[in-house]
Amino acid sequence: MAESDYRVTVQRSLKRRLRAEWRTTPPKTDKSVRTIALTDALVKELEEHRRRQLEMRLKAGADWADAGFIFTDEVGEPFKIAAVRKIHRQICEAAKLSKAFKLKVSRHSCASALLNDGAPLKMVSERLGHASIKTTGDIYGVVDDQRQREVSERVGQLFGIGKQ
Numbered sequence: 001m002a003e004s005d006y007r008v009t010v011q012r013s014l015k016r017r018l019r020a021e022w023r024t025t026p027p028k029t030d031k032s033v034r035t036i037a038l039t040d041a042l043v044k045e046l047e048e049h050r051r052r053q054l055e056m057r058l059k060a061g062a063d064w065a066d067a068g069f070i071f072t073d074e075v076g077e078p079f080k081i082a083a084v085r086k087i088h089r090q091i092c093e094a095a096k097l098s099k100a101f102k103l104k105v106s107r108h109s110c111a112s113a114l115l116n117d118g119a120p121l122k123m124v125s126e127r128l129g130h131a132s133i134k135t136t137g138d139i140y141g142v143v144d145d146q147r148q149r150e151v152s153e154r155v156g157q158l159f160g161i162g163k164q
Contacts, residue, residue: 006038006039006040006043007035007036009033009034009035010027010032010033010036010129011027012025012026012027013028014069016078022067022077027129029131031126031130031131032129034126036127049071053070053072057076060074060075063075064076084103085103088103088106108140111124111136111139111140112141116146116147121133121136121137121141124136125137128140
């Protein structure tokens with residue numbers, strides 16, 4: 001299978017009210033339903049995760065809650081937010097990121113990093129599931145100083161400024 005053949009489709013959101021059952025709901029907008037291409041490396045990691053999950057399932061036996069989720073705790077339930085935050089902290093520590101780097105900021109940082117690296121605004125917008133590229137640009141389009149300098153240099157080149 002070619003690398004471009006791997007995809008994941010985001011089609012539901014997981015919700016849980018305080019001390020209530022988990023439920024899935026449609027995403028906020030029609031554009032939030034989206035298909036994202038995966039790399040071979042990510043597919044390999046997901047396959048390894050699946051193997052570990054099957055081991056957990058065998059260990060849990062009849063206690064396994066088979067709701068079909070990809071990321072679960074040791075009995076097949078979706079992670080509680082405290083567990084997600086703990087995992088996020090571990091990832092941040094491994095990456096030597098500040099403890100101030102909060103989970104909610106991860107989405108913003110990823111989008112900004114992609115845009116600063118030259119990813120097209122439309123592609124980042126689709127990845128995030130935004131209804132409009134305006135939303136993506138207005139919220140996530142933080143441009144770092146280096147990119148600002150690069151744009152200034154391009155303007156100079158276009159108009160012959162700074163040439164010897």
